[in-house]
Amino acid sequence: MLVYYCIPIATVALSLSSETDKLALLALKVKLKNGVPDSLPSWNESLHFCEWQSVICGRRHMRVSVLHLENQILGGTLGPSLGNLTFLRVLNLTNINLHGEIPRQIGRLKRLQVLVINKNKLQGNIPIEQLHKYRGTIPTWFGSMKKLTELNLATNNLVGTIPSSLGNISSLQYLRLAYNHLQGTIPYSLGRLSNLKTLNLDSNNLSGKIPPSLYNLSNIQVFDIGGNKLSGSLPSNMHLAFPNLKKFYIGSNQISGTFPSSISNLTELVDFEICLNAFNGPIPLTLGRLNKLEWFNIGDNNNLGRGETSDLNFLSSLTNCTQLSYLFLYRNNFGGELPDLIGNLSIHLSYLGIFNNPIHGVIPDRIGQLISLTYLNLGNNFLEGTIPNSIGNLKNLGSLNLQSNKFNGSIPASIGNLTMLSQLYMAGNKLEGSIPISIRNCTRLQELSIADNKLSGDIPNQTFSYLEGLITLFMSSNSLTGTIPSEFSSLKHLSVLYLHSNKLSGEIPKELGACLSLTELYLERNFFHGSIPLFLASSLKSLESLSLSSNNLSSIIPRELENLTFLNTLDLSFNSLYGEVPTGGVFSNVSAIFLNGNKNLCGGIPQLKLPPCFELPSKKHYKKHLKKKLIFISVIGAGLISFIAFIIVKFLTRKSKRSPYSPSLQNGNLRVTYGELHEATNGFSSSNLVGIGSFGSVYKGSLLHFERPIVVKVLNLQTRGAAKSFMAECKALANMKHRNLVKVLTCCSSVDYNGEDFKAIVFEFMSNGSLEKWLYDSEASGNHNLSFTQRVDIAIDVAHALDYLHNDTEQTVVHCDVKPSNVLLDDDFVAHLGDFGLARLIHGGIGHSSNDQVSSSTVIKGTIGYVPPEYGAGGPVSPEGDIYSYGILLLEMLTGKRPTNNMFYENLCLHKFCKMKISEDILDIVDSCLLIPFAEDQTRVVENNTKQCLMMFAEIGVACSEEFPSQRMLIKDVIVKLLAIKQKLSC
Template sequence: MRSFMTFLLYFCFQILVYCMPFATVALALSSETDKLALLALKEKLINGAPDSLPSWNESQHFCEWQGVTCGRRHMRVVALHLENQILSGTLGPSVGNLTFLRILRLKNVNLYGEIPSQIGRLKRLQVLNLNDNNLHGEIPMELTNCTAIKVIFLHSNQLSGRIPTWFESMMQLTQLNLGANNLFGTIPSSLGNVSSLENLSLAQNHLKGSIPYSLDRLSNLKILNLDSNNLLGEIPNSLYNLSNIQVLDIGGNNLFGSLPSNMHLAFPNLNEFIIGANQISGTFPSSLSNLTELQMLDISYNTFVGSIPHTLGQLNKLEWFNIGGNNFGSGGAHDLDFLSSLTNSTQLSKIYIFDNGFGGVLPNIIGNFSTHLSLLHMEYNQIHGVIPERIGQLIGLTDLEIGNNFLEGTIPDSIRKLKDIGSLGFEDNKLSGYIPIVIGNLTMLSQLDLSGNKLEGSIPISLRNCTQMQELSFSSNKLSGHIPDQTFGYLDGLIYLGLSNNSFTGPIPSEFGNLKHISQLYLSLNKLSGEIPNDLASCIDLTQLVLGGNFFHGTIPLFLGSSLRSLEILDLSNNNFSSIIPFELENLTFLNKLDLSFNNLYGEVPIGGVFSNVTRISLTGNKNLCGGIPQLKLPKCFRAPSKKHKKSLKKKFILISVIAGILFSFIAFITVHFLTRKTKRLPSSPSLQNGNLRVTYGELHEATNGFSSSNLVGAGSFGSVYKGSLLHFERPIVVKVLNLQTRGAAKSFMAECKALANMKHRNLVKVLTCCSSVDYNGEDFKAIVFEFMPNGSLEKLLYDSEESGNHYLSVKQRVDIALDVAHALDYLHNDTEQAVVHCDIKPSNVLLDDDFIAHLGDFGLARLIHGGIGHSTNDQISSSTIIKGTIGYVPPEYGAGGQV
């Protein structure tokens, strides 16, 4: 017997010795399979990104690679855990070759594509966590092969399709989270068969239908989250059988019904109860006060009514209390008494009681809330009285909102203690007094809203200390004074600034140009003046610029269209802008509202961009606009003849000149033409000066775009001439601005005004008005305003270029022009009360209108002679300057030393 046992042991030993090499080889082959699978998986995961998963290389064993865990016995991959990395790839099919895998966690690694069907080959898989990626497609049915699976987390992806019914086959499944995807359809009642479920989250999908009654069979369920779907119907009573529930979130649906009176018996372990944003009605269940484990209570945005019980102080673990958006309260004096009980909840960090009907005063007891309190929202109620001084004891506050109530009095200085406050809202109350200087102590402020009150005084300079500010509104108060300099330049993070509907004066501070991130700027309905500063061109993120209802003047800046390309709303209405509408505004592709009404704008209205839609622009109250799209029903614009038209006329004139080439015919033509034109001479209509037209320096400044060099059409010894457009005059004008620093300029101005004061003739340049004033610098200013002559001077036509030179004027035109000048001189010498001697007849002083009729201008050297030509020199009144003409055109009498 002993020999037999010895033989058996020897035999077994030989078998082990013989088989061991084969087992070692098999083990090595299996490990090599996992290595190759991981390398193939890496190729898909990183999508060619060279710096991703640097440890996954041949320099070390794959079991030491980042995120890889192997079993000790067989050195096979049992866990793959990567999260919070930018891999930007797909989950390749090779994952199915990791057959020993129990845990697969690839959370927040920017995966895209579909979940591969090969995942069904992972028979040992227990945990699948692919949360926070960009996976799409349907949940693969092959997951049913993973019979050992306990956890499926696919939250925050782009998965679509219906919730599979085959989850009921996964009898070990304890956690199923499919939230924040694009799943649709109904919640399958078969989920009620997965009795092992402890966590079921289907929130933030597109599910509809009712909550299935079968869920009451999930006796182990601790978390049920169906938030933010399209579920409807009554809350099933069966849910109240889930006695182990700790988190119940069914908010953000269309559920109705009421809450049972025995909530503490139905859910004795409840930590979070969230049913907000439904249609649930009834009163506040007093039994909620007995849920001593409750940490979060959210019943907001329903239709609850009545009062709040004073027993909430029993909830000593409560951290979040949200009853906003209901109909609690009656406007009575004791509506807020329940707040005193909440002071016992020492862990309370957030209180929302906004948008109800709570009345009464804000009690001093509010200062007894826990210093853990970080958020207090009480807006949209009927709370009156004053803001209690003890509000400053809530030193943990980061967000305080008590706007849209009936609070009075001043803002207490105690708010200076709220060092951590980031958002402060007192808007739409009846607060009075000044904005407290201590506001500058709140250096963490990012949002401050004091609009819609009765605050007065100026903006405190201490506001400059609030360098974290992003949204600031003082609109609709009684604030006055200048918008302070050296304040807003420090608030360079501002996104929204509202100062509308106050009494601010002065200009827009140039430091507004430092607001590089400003998106919305509201300055309307104030008493601001000056021009829009060019510094605003730096605010390239502006989407809304509202400046209406002020006293701004000047031109509409070109940078509004060239630099502020993000503008969506532009309101310059009810100001004193006097300029053309810049065509650059057509470039604003996002502009959907443009209001330029009630200014002094003139000229052509653009037709592109926002101007192509009559419903998006307002131009009312600008009487001198023309053109635009037909729906505006504006008059057509005056336009000078085009070059093409001029060339056509040129050809005709050449033909006429050839025909009139014979000398005899030419002389006869002169004689006949002279006689006929002499009989047709008619005086022009009375000048507008005689019609009492008055203009100011400011109006001429605006008419010429600030006497811009682009408007300059000529310059002489005594000044410069600018083209422009004057309000209440339908045609263009020219403004002759005297350079009063030049000797004799003032006398020239007087001479020209006297000479032209009462002259009316079709061949004299028509004077619209004269202006003797001071400019914006307080310096003397003198100018004469004439009608614009579209075809310029005779000198320019004769000599400036080949195109507009000798080949341009026909013989007929040349004779007409000479006769027009002769008629003008005849009128000046013989048909006026005082004879006028021009003293400077030359081509540059002969101007041509759009019909090529000549008009004599520039009477700055003219002399008036009582009684006409030929009277004694004693009757002559000298109005000329020392320079008696222009070289080449000096009157011959001066050359002979005699009187003109």
């Protein structure tokens, strides 16, 4: 009997299509396995291909829909057969060591929704590393991937224009092209992406007008086109165009027109930023409908407001925005008075900036109700009246700026309640009375400015000894009387002191000599008398500007002032000085010294046109003293003089063979010889060894006439570059004094007992050792871990050090080796940045190396893992390079993982690892010991607060360690954000 089997045509077609997928996978295997015999063992004829490892098929068509080969040992290439898997929706090829080019046939995958190909070595015209770090233009064929839901090309080096073909990806929900170099206009076709939720074109060079088609994106939630050169205006029906909008950023463009009042109807709006544009006109009174609003920034060179009394009426509506945390209205044209209802703004309000406006009237007493404020800036307005006592209720304030207004009355004693304050600016007002003693409670103050007021009375005693962290102090142009308190000796970190234009009297106190970090000292236009003190030259080695003019000083000019290497401005005019003017140092530059108004000076450089010094000034006691000395010398006799001269010459000759002159770094008075250092370290004994670095060894020791322990860095001069490192470190540290830099006591350049060259630098001992020890050596740190708060404090300290090096020195200093082993901790766990052996001095501003420090492309400046990418490519050293290393340092403190950890290989590094995890669960990557608060206190408030701070910390580290220098965070912004974290942790 003949039997016929009837097979449906559809079944035949399905079988043939399935066969296509199987053959495509087998061909792909040949390319992927790269000669490794055991790769993909299940991919054979014994199993249906839908049962093969890493393959998932759709139930209906039995076609490959998911292919996930991530984290396998493969290492081959991708073959063109991949394009035959036409039902593929998800393709994940993460970390399988692929190389070569991605085949263009991938463009056939019309159903593809997710493409992940990061952590490989792919190249060519398709973006790599999850479509990151691609250099070139955006391929036009992306438009053929109709099922793609997310395209993220942000933070690359992309150039050219945005291809209009992207408008064909109808399924696209997330388009991120921020932080590139794209130019041209925004394609009109993007308005066809009806499913788009996020559009991020921030920080490019885009120009032209915003295409009207974008206002068809009704599903948009995040609209970010800030940081470009876009022009035009906003539509009047924003709420109809973007009904689901949550975040709207168009700052730093050239967009004009009136304020878009229709945003009041965007009830989902969380962030709104239009700063640095050209908007004008009033703000609507309907903003109170935005009950989810958190960030509202309309400041910085707009022209909002009309300078009228009603300009700030909109603040009443903002009181309904109960989630508002950041409110920036600065640099506009808002007139009127601050309404009393300002105290009804959100209890979550942390930042309030309304400076540089023509606002008048008084500060409402109810401002004291904004108890969450960490930053309050009302400076440069026309505010008047007294500063309300209620300001003392803002106990979380870290920065308070009321300068350049018209305030009168006294500084309220309640200022002493602001114990978190680090910056207080009240200069340029009409404040009266004395300086309140309660200000001593603000023990965290670093910057205090109360200059240009009408303050009177003595500078209060027992006040400034509590403010040991002060870095800048401005009290000039007041009517302060009395003497400078001796307790100023406690201000070890003080860099700038302005006391000029007051009524201070007495002698310049020797206690100022303890302010070793002083770079600017202005005492002119007071009533100081006596002589110019020698401590100015012997102790204040970092002085750059010194003004003692218009006082009653009467003495010779100390010749020792010649030795102040960094002194570039010296004003001694209008005193009663006499005698010979020195000619060295600052005195050799006629444009740097001011001596007029002193009648009895002589000598000096010819340009001063002073009379020659034929005899000393006509001071009877001085001439009498000189006469006695001349008689004494004549009586001694030539033989005795010759004998003394012979002894001196023999002594100096013998000493020079053993211990030639050791130049001090000008930071202190300590002078040491090789023999003293040998004795101090028990002959450089191994029992005194505390570490070994690239160019030498570090020993702990103690000097006979120095009360504190020291450490001695002995250079191994046989190591290539050690001598250069010694000179670089001496040069870099010579003029630097900062509370967060390791204190250099002196240096020694001599010969040892074997007659060999010897070079060493002597530092103040840091009892708690290095940050590296506390992060990784539990035995050395006594099994005690650094808390997150301590790590934030350390990060702030190092940031202050870098800010000083990069911005506050005469020549910009680039450290070139920021890492945990170079961060040292004192008794109080205050961090100090050390080891300047690789430091560079920059001339001509940021980014330009000095001629003697031009970097070489053959030398890596720094330590592997911390070296910025541009250095490895031969780029010059720059402050941005230090920021990169600092960012890695932050991420290392956060994760407890070195950047050279074995988990980081190929294209994965600490920066990318953290960047991927920020948007996921941050607790997955943090150092395990930082999770203790979650174990001990499970309350949601503590957990969420700490978790948010960890995330903010990670974001700063990632922002600092971006690949391209121009994209890295500014160090001053780092400090502000870290202080915000610290403030949040203390809540």
